[in-house]
Amino acid sequence: MEASLSGQQPAPFSGKPWLNRYPAGVPAEIDTEKCSSLVEMFEQGVAEFAELPAYSNFGKTLCYRELDRLSRDFAAYLQQGFKLAPGERIALMMPNLLQYPVCLFGALRAGLVVVNVNPLYTARELKHQLSDARASTIVIVENFAHTLTEVLEEVPVKQVILTRMGDHLGPVKGTLLNAVVKYIKKLVPEYHLPAAIRYKTALARGRGLRYTRPDLNGDTLAFLQYTGGTTGRSKGAMLSHRNMLANVEQCLGVYGPVLSRGQEKVVTALPLYHVFALTVNGLLFFRLGAHNLLITNPRDIPGFVRELKGDDFSCITGVNTLFNALVNNADFQGHDFKSLKLTIGGGMAVQRAVAEQWQAITGSRLLEGYGLTECSPLVTVCPYDMDGYNGSIGLPVCSTEVRLVDDNGEEIHLTHTPGEMEVKGPQVMSGYWGQSGEDDGTFHDGWLRTGDIATINEQGFLKIVDRKKDMILVSGFNVFPNEIEDVAMQYPGVLEAAAVGVPHRDSGEMVKLVVVQKPGASLDEKALIGHCRQYLTAYKVPKVIEFRDELPKTNVGKILRRELREAAA
Template sequence: MEHTLSDRQPTPFSGKPWLDRYPADVPAEIDADKFGSLLEMFEQGVSEFADLPAYSNFGKTLTYRDLDSLSRDFAAYLQQGLKLAPGERIALMMPNLLQYPVCLFGALRAGMVVVNVNPLYTARELKHQLNDAGATTIVIVENFAHTLSEVLEDTQVKQVILTRMGDHLGLVKGTLVNLVVRHIKKLVPDFTLPNAIPYQTALNQGKDLPYTRPELDGDTLAFLQYTGGTTGRSKGAMLSHRNMLANVEQCLGVYGPVLNKGQETVVTALPLYHVFALTVNGLLFFRLGAHNLLITNPRDIPGFVRELKGVDFTCITGVNTLFNALVNNADFQAHEFRSLKLTIGGGMAVQRAVAEQWQAITGSRLLEGYGLTECSPLVTVCPYDMDGYNGSIGLPVCSTEVRLVDDNDEEIHLTHTPGEMEVKGPQVMSGYWGPRDEDDNTFHDGWLRTGDIATIDEQGFLNIVDRKKDMILVSGFNVFPNEIEEVVMQHAGVLEAAAVGVSHRDSGEVVKLVVVKKPGASLDEKTLISHCRQYLTAYKVPKVIEFRDELPKTNVGKILRRELRDEAS
């Protein structure tokens, strides 16, 4: 199935044609209320799989029993040591380390709302998210503490829990790792957080404190998961316990037939602070009692591949850029893939060449999925029984309704006819955190507008053909033009600026910036990129800059980003 439309004849369809294409053992509906809360799911998992390995990182493994004990101590510390009330927001700012699942489940067990934070954020980005969420506590790895120290006084954060890379690796290895990270590799820039609480102190004190199980239900807020906004400001999608549990059950519905409880080993290279890895790797595979191999720095492909040596993994998730880097690594090509049976790609479009090369090397089909932060995130997946890549984003998952609407918001009942995709299901958020005018445009008659233009075929397979919004997708991360333009316009030499996404072989898209200089301004590409790096995460920094005398505009003066994109394609 290709993305072109010209060679297809539209035909009428009705209902949910994808249900007839589901494999026979995939249910049409799931029970979104199987568990009353994520806490209930957690308690069952640590009891059922107590002695099985849960998470491994840097050669250290925590069993489900260990996770139960450590997360209980952390929850008790939050409740009794810090006197945090249920519903308070706690930010987690760290890469994939053993500390993450301990803090994640500990916070949920304490009745907190988890606010995941990208550790690569600049001070400006971090300040906005902490203030928007009203976070009162943050757990942060010391490698990124310098960013927090710049803005802490301008936030509502009262407690900082500071952890180090080696804090769960034992006295000897942990001390060595922390020394190497700080003094040899010099990965810890100077910072000042005089009242920070050491992570180990929090756990040690929590052991001696009572823990009180909170009263939670499906409607209780579990996560504020931030996503880009069309105004350039990131917004917190309110994801309840029921939203997340529903998506876990939906994942289990579509992937469960090829997965076995207590027998899976999943490679987690995508950061758990990203909603895709959070739900699929962090929660689905917990539900299955799987062994989760955490990769802290997947950008170091040789190091990543070395960590896979001797690991007989059965599942792996990733984005196109990661899979592309792996299939082009000679040591990865030489790996034995005796047990690999499930490869899931998401976050950005999977390219045919990468999918086919992956299947040729590993023997595993690369199954593409599609999701949104606002949907916890999974909306569609390619069924596990596909022979190989077909260019689509798959079929709607169990208990999910998808429809296409035209520019007049009328539903389209023709195949191969583009329209904006709208979604309805138990995984869809209730709205954005705080007073948001955007909520008025996010939902349409109870359906979530995705902003993506798609087509559907006779079997129910969906293809993304365009984006209604101006969002740029860089290696699976959302980048919105307004934010880039706001930063660029702070430079004294810039008169006008427009940011658009342009195709890139490795990352799907990169940011292109088109700039009009102020008269007489001395401004070059290097200076502008340096300016952007002060205020933007690396993946948001423009990779292509073009200077022009003027920008294309409408008759009311609105910059025509689409025209700039079309010129660059």
């Protein structure tokens, strides 16, 4: 590796230089035993903030007391109606709707393990995740039920709970929304799930059933949160109650000095099935008694901005692509941001131009963070007292150790010198579901290997300079080259294929597919992209295809994706 990628002279450092840079009120360590489980945290929250608004969506608001009642009814039905035992896996497949927090907290209160599922998954992707997690139950929005129909006989799911977009909006508004979604916008493809239980039926039946609080502790598994790991198909990161609680307390440690209990309103445009929004929006702001505004379709920027009109929100989280779309929307630019005190960017790198434009328009600094699903997810954040964008991913959060190692696994003690970042802390997962951990290269001497190459400066600010793994990052979502290539190779006429990420102004990266044709074949780019679209979620589909006579390879035949990335860039 080069001695320095920053142009600055390396200097020795030791210990944790970031602790001296922490702003006022940020502790070096957090108490990981404040609550025994997420259920205890939930119980404390609904008791303290009972009458305050908890979640709003489509103009309907649930207060903390109502969330307590509804999640209790849902938990009772899971326990008594479905006879689910603690530790069984339940999949949640829905966008940001009021049903999500009800089902999330209901499942946790029943002692179940939550498996978050992207509702845009194709049948192939859904089959893999449900089968790998051995999920016995799924809650799914009607809009995506057709995907489940395709694979139901091939997965271990025995019970299906079916909900509709307007199920919490009342008889008039809810019925109208459901009709518009199904019959006017035609967003509900035909499906066949004859044994499914309606969500509203489950709540009604649960109301008359006994709820038994499960025996939970910090080591109890809370989530199987699927990610890519380093290679291959999506893996389930095993996140315990302690992992999630620790990361909530770490978030509270770094952001708490600028937040007030029971007084914040946070905009949740990122999907709660994504670990960033799950922990920060779903759990941290619950812990604070905040009012959470759920945005169901943030891709509809004009509709999103209309939902914000006249709203005095104090916090917002997002990815670079979302912030970029907002700052380029004239109506958003005219919003009153006098209440906005905290903007958090994560999931992908925040671009300088976007951060500076955001700060100029809103008066709020866009604080970038870095995390991994395997870390629940927060590892580093930019401190709240920063003047503006500095190109770093910030400082390690409380109770977190970070080190850089060279290619031989030896720790680097020089500033501005690149090395692979490794992490230790109470938020780090125990391993991947069904895999050994240390043996598969995930851990190195007890440290989680991130696969990211970083540098550190004298104050402890870290900067990502490269990705060791070939993962492609599209709008904050991991895309695995092997998966794209496997699908492409199924198309007649494809001899070899390599997928790489190339820079893209809006999504950070996009997928490029480089293809070698079989002798005599004459492939059409649009047809091949159409083939990929049948088997891959939209963000994974190649946006451009390049045809070559051969692919660059090592002397043992391994495709050199780095060369392809460099050529494309």
